[in-house]
Amino acid sequence: MDTDIGTSLQQPALEAFNGLTPDQYALVMQKGRVKKLQAKAYLFHQGDPAVNCFLVNQGRLKLTKLNEQGKEAIIRYVGPGELTAAVAVLRNRTYPVTAEAAAETNLTLWDKPAMMDLMHQYPDITINLLSMALERLDELQQRYLEICTEQVDQRIARSLLRFMQRAGVKVPHGIKIDIPLSRQNIADYTGTTLFTVSRTISRWEKRGWVKSGRESIIVTDPHALVQFAETG
Amino acid sequence: MDTDIGTSLQQPALEAFNGLTPDQYALVMQKGRVKKLQAKAYLFHQGDPAVNCFLVNQGRLKLTKLNEQGKEAIIRYVGPGELTAAVAVLRNRTYPVTAEAAAETNLTLWDKPAMMDLMHQYPDITINLLSMALERLDELQQRYLEICTEQVDQRIARSLLRFMQRAGVKVPHGIKIDIPLSRQNIADYTGTTLFTVSRTISRWEKRGWVKSGRESIIVTDPHALVQFAETG
DNA sequence: CGCTCTATTGATAAACCTCAAATACAGTGG
């Protein structure tokens, strides 16, 4: 685990188009269409026929999955520079998740044929996509390990740290997570209930590890959280 | 979920090399080296520098991940025709998981440079790898949803069904899972303890849904299991 | 100010884990 937290925040990697010249990049972006989403608007639903691939320019998407009984798990948040729904487009499937704007969001999208063209024209894109998919696989495996082996409060600690690294901004007395996160969201992300999350975060607030408000969390003592995440 | 279980078992997909002519395929295989593993032998450990990419010809690999406290989660079993460790080779990382032979296993391996050459020479391979990575991501997302939202016995049911579909062979009164699976293995796969697994399977055995022995499970009533997995 | 949505907190119950002990099983060597 990274012990030097808070120094290397937010590195919006436009990894999918790495290796392209600026001209090529401009061309690729021209081929896409732009779209805006209000907060809480849905982009697509799990089970919809997959038609587009999306790049987040600004804002953030929340990807969730529902089971038969209607219970929900948050798979991940997609931030600026990140791509989503390549899965479905490539394997000719319906979308395996639901995408909702967590805040006002700004996208570029390509339809299936366009995406296929790009991949054939610029093989680097395919390699980048593969690399990104493997990266996500790795992250999800890590989270799977955590949820299998650790108890709730440890998992919550890890989640906050993860959010902090991916969406942290410096504020006077700590690092603020720049995603509107309700207790329910954190619960859906860690596989617990909003009650347990609330109790846990209250406890940490009393210890001075975090400061929290309505749908907002500031981590004030990252090292304490890291320590707790690793040793319980 | 697939309701017509037991008819479409075991389809060893050599997906990585789809689209190659037989000649090309032969060439690719020639460039790899062959290796044999006894049951329980380790192929590589989490954290080892990644040097090779592996294709399982016969047998099965068990991929696991350990946390800081030494607790283990089984990420997946890799069967004939499936590839593993492409992650690490591509992203220039150490192996993110540990690979152990679950039974006597027979592999073909390529080192990093060879793998890179292949990907450049046959772009189809890159696309296939991407497709496979996305497929696994999808599967893991599904399992993540399950572990987040369902309780232990439901998850055990789903796991048995998953194993059955991937490694099931027909026997007189049901479908046998052709992997040596201890209670502990099932527990590590579903995120519970061997005791809970044991109790659960005993219950199902009394109901006639499964028949089990030492490290062996035969599913005798798949539909009952499916029903249970979906409704609890 | 009233309405709605989010968060807190407590009491209670359920699910599940931990630990201990007994039993079953497979393989080995006599």
Next chain:
DNA sequence: CCACTGTATTTGAGGTTTATCAATAGAGCG
């Protein structure tokens, strides 16, 4: 073939974690 050994499995008792439910408080918005 049998006894022996090491592992896997079963089962029970008891405790912990966490979910569930209910009631209350706070925040934001028109």
